[in-house]
Amino acid sequence: MKFFIDTANLAQIKEAQALGVLDGVTTNPSLMAKEGITGKNSILKHYVDICNLVDGDVSAEVNAVDYDGMIKEGEELADLHEQIVVKLPMTKEGVMAAKYFSDKGVKTNVTLVFSAGQALLAAKAGATYVSPFIGRLDDVSTDGLALIEEIRLIYDNYGYETEILAASVRHTMHIVNCAKIGADVMTGPLSAIYGLLKHPLTDIGLAQFVADFEKGNK
Numbered sequence: 001m002k003f004f005i006d007t008a009n010l011a012q013i014k015e016a017q018a019l020g021v022l023d024g025v026t027t028n029p030s031l032m033a034k035e036g037i038t039g040k041n042s043i044l045k046h047y048v049d050i051c052n053l054v055d056g057d058v059s060a061e062v063n064a065v066d067y068d069g070m071i072k073e074g075e076e077l078a079d080l081h082e083q084i085v086v087k088l089p090m091t092k093e094g095v096m097a098a099k100y101f102s103d104k105g106v107k108t109n110v111t112l113v114f115s116a117g118q119a120l121l122a123a124k125a126g127a128t129y130v131s132p133f134i135g136r137l138d139d140v141s142t143d144g145l146a147l148i149e150e151i152r153l154i155y156d157n158y159g160y161e162t163e164i165l166a167a168s169v170r171h172t173m174h175i176v177n178c179a180k181i182g183a184d185v186m187t188g189p190l191s192a193i194y195g196l197l198k199h200p201l202t203d204i205g206l207a208q209f210v211a212d213f214e215k216g217n218k
Contacts, residue, residue: 001179002056004187006167008035008046012190013053019193024056026109026131026167026187028087029063044080051081059109059129061087062097070097078106085109085128090118095125102126109165116150123160129185134178135168144168145177152182172196 002023005016008031016022027050032038037046047060058081062073070093074086078101085107088094098108102125109129110122114137122130132151134144151164166178169188172195178186 001183002163002185003193004056004059004165004185005190005193006031006169006187007189008032008037008050010049010053013050016190016193017054021193022054022056023185024058024187025050025054026059026087026165028061028111044076047077047084048080051083054083056083057085057107057128058083059085059087059111061111062089065089065091065093067093067096070094071100074101074106074108087111088127090114090122095121098122098125098127102128111167114147116147116154119147119151119162119164120154123155123158123162127162129163129165131165131167131187133168134166134174135170137168138170145174145181148178148181148183172198 003021004024004026005013005022006026008027013025032043037043051058060077062070064070064073070088074097077084077086086101087109088097090110090112094110098110101108107128109131110127111131113119113130113132119130132147137144137147148166163184165185165187166183167187169175169186169192172192175186175192
């Protein structure tokens with residue numbers, strides 16, 4: 001399972017990279033705005049800065065909602081760095097753009113996916129990644145993990161190579177359960193990744209080892 005971090009914060013990306021388990025980064029316009037990154041040139045430079053921090057894929061989202069606009073923005077993003085993945089919305093125009101970029105060998109991430117049917121269309125269009133938002137489904141009393149299971153079944157039935165990128169991951173158990181189901185990638189906050197480290201018995205055992213060592217080596 002690949003671990004992506006969902007942020008535009010360079011310090012958090014560096015911290016996740018230092019942990020040794022980071023495989024990529026996902027971003028969106030909201031995350032850019034949260035970090036105060038505004039203006040086209042600043043945003044494009046920030047994407048390059050992120051690419052220079054990590055070894056894996058970096059999803060950069062188009063802002064256009066029309067097909068021609070998506071193609072224009074997507075091509076500009078793809079030209080920034082070889083690690084850029086063009087992030088497209090799950091709309092008719094987004095699916096068409098995913099097919100366009102797939103035919104040209106440009107990686108894509110189809111986002112805002114909330115149904116198995118949407119994920120099927122993204123795979124048919126040749127998307128590199130499909131991003132079902134499990135946390136947002138949970139927010140409206142719908143089982144986000146069940147959607148991951150449905151997509152996994154469909155993709156396995158037909159051998160689709162599109163990777164399931166579990167997005168809107170909120171906490172550690174989201175990560176664990178997505179791994180059980182077979183999501184190819186998860187993207188979430190650094191706090192959820194760090195949560196995997198924690199277990200009280202680990203803390204108790206380590207404290208005991210340290211105490212016993214100190215007793216015998218004074």
